[in-house]
Amino acid sequence: MKIVVIGGTGLIGSKLIARLSEHGHEGVAAAPNTGVNTLTGEGLAEVLVGAEVVVDVSNSPSFADADVLDFFTRSTGNLLEAEKAAGVGHHVALSIVGTDRLPASGYLRAKVAQEQLIRDGGVPWSIVHATQFYEFTAAIAQAATVGDEVHLSTGYFQPMAADDVVAALGPITVGEPLGRIQEIGGPSKVRMSDFVASALTAQGDPRTVVADPPRPTSGPCCPATSWSRDPTRASSARRTTSGAPRRPPRCERHLTRHVAPVSPGSCAARGARARSVVR
Numbered sequence: 060m061k062i063v064v065i066g067g068t069g070l071i072g073s074k075l076i077a078r079l080s081e082h083g084h085e086g087v088a089a090a091p092n093t094g095v096n097t098l099t100g101e102g103l104a105e106v107l108v109g110a111e112v113v114v115d116v117s118n119s120p121s122f123a124d125a126d127v128l129d130f131f132t133r134s135t136g137n138l139l140e141a142e143k144a145a146g147v148g149h150h151v152a153l154s155i156v157g158t159d160r161l162p163a164s165g166y167l168r169a170k171v172a173q174e175q176l177i178r179d180g181g182v183p184w185s186i187v188h189a190t191q192f193y194e195f196t197a198a199i200a201q202a203a204t205v206g207d208e209v210h211l212s213t214g215y216f217q218p219m220a221a222d223d224v225v226a227a228l229g230p231i232t233v234g235e236p237l238g239r240i241q242e243i244g245g246p247s248k249v250r251m252s253d254f255v256a257s258a259l260t261a262q263g264d265p266r267t268v269v270a271d272p273p274r275p276t277s278g279p280c281c282p283a284t285s286w287s288r289d290p291t292r293a294s295s296a297r298r299t300t301s302g303a304p305r306r307p308p309r310c311e312r313h314l315t316r317h318v319a320p321v322s323p324g325s326c327a328a329r330g331a332r333a334r335s336v337v338r
């Protein structure tokens with residue numbers, strides 16, 4: 060089926076396009092540099108012709124509070140109107156675990172606004188909440204750097220690889236609209252300070268991680284696995300045996316203060332020895 064991926068040139072979008080074509084679907088990357096701009100509406104009607112599904116994995120170029128709110132509300136509004144006009148049957152959006160639990164974050168307030176527009180938008184929908192991507196580790200460290208020190212919470216988080224995000228997002232994309240949020244997370248609960256310290260060590264980065272007290276939040280996880288709309292192959296993670304939507308299992312309560320994404324990095328360091336964590 061034709062699936063338009065808004066933000067299809069980005070980290071998650073480009074991986075999703077590749078996986079969709081491996082599974083026999085026609086994934087079309089839509090982004091400003093392919094001639095589609097959801098803020099202006101440029102190219103939207105054209106790219107949606109014949110599309111059955113739209114996946115929105117776009118991101119705001121600016122994370123300033125007003126900019127990011129404008130980005131997610133305006134782009135989502137334009138997108139939903141264009142989808143209705145084109146007869147798109149499923150709108151999928153990638154968001155973040157805990158969006159509604161950290162209103163102090165302008166980025167998360169914008170994601171909440173995006174999600175509300177989707178719920179009210181009139182296009183059958185699925186929203187996937189993912190935990191932080193491993194690929195953002197370097198940027199988390201950068202955002203927390205003061206001089207030679209990286210100040211991070213000792214609270215737990217449950218990061219995941221972008222490849223695993225796509226492995227969960229794909230089957231939801233090609234499945235029936237969930238009409239609810241599906242949460243997904245990484246395999247291990249780790250202290251943010253330890254995790255980032257390990258990554259820095261593995262990369263030979265000389266900065267010292269200094270632990271700060273955590274702030275509370277929590278998050279469940281439950282990835283789906285099937286890339287087919289065939290119900291006999293639908294993921295047991297998304298349906299109960301009676302066919303009713305299943306509530307996602309909840310993870311252990313964890314603590315984190317850095318929830319909003321920042322920018323790419325590598326997590327080749329996972330499992331490496333933590334170093335220099337004070338307290």
Ligand SMILES: NC(=O)c1ccc[n+]([C@@H]2O[C@H](COP(=O)([O-])OP(=O)(O)OC[C@H]3O[C@@H](n4cnc5c(N)ncnc54)[C@H](OP(=O)(O)O)[C@@H]3O)[C@@H](O)[C@H]2O)c1
Binds near residue numbers: 195321
């Ligand atoms: N970071 C995390 O830990 C995390 C966790 C959970 C969920 N998420 C969510 O995951 C999503 C994808 O993140 P990502 O890291 O893959 O993003 P990314 O790599 O920054 O890619 C963003 C994409 O959005 C496109 N874009 C920007 N402005 C656009 C516009 N006006 N119209 C259409 N497309 C536009 C970009 O196109 P150009 O390259 O042409 O500018 C690019 O393809 C985000 O919505 C984020 O909130 C992130």
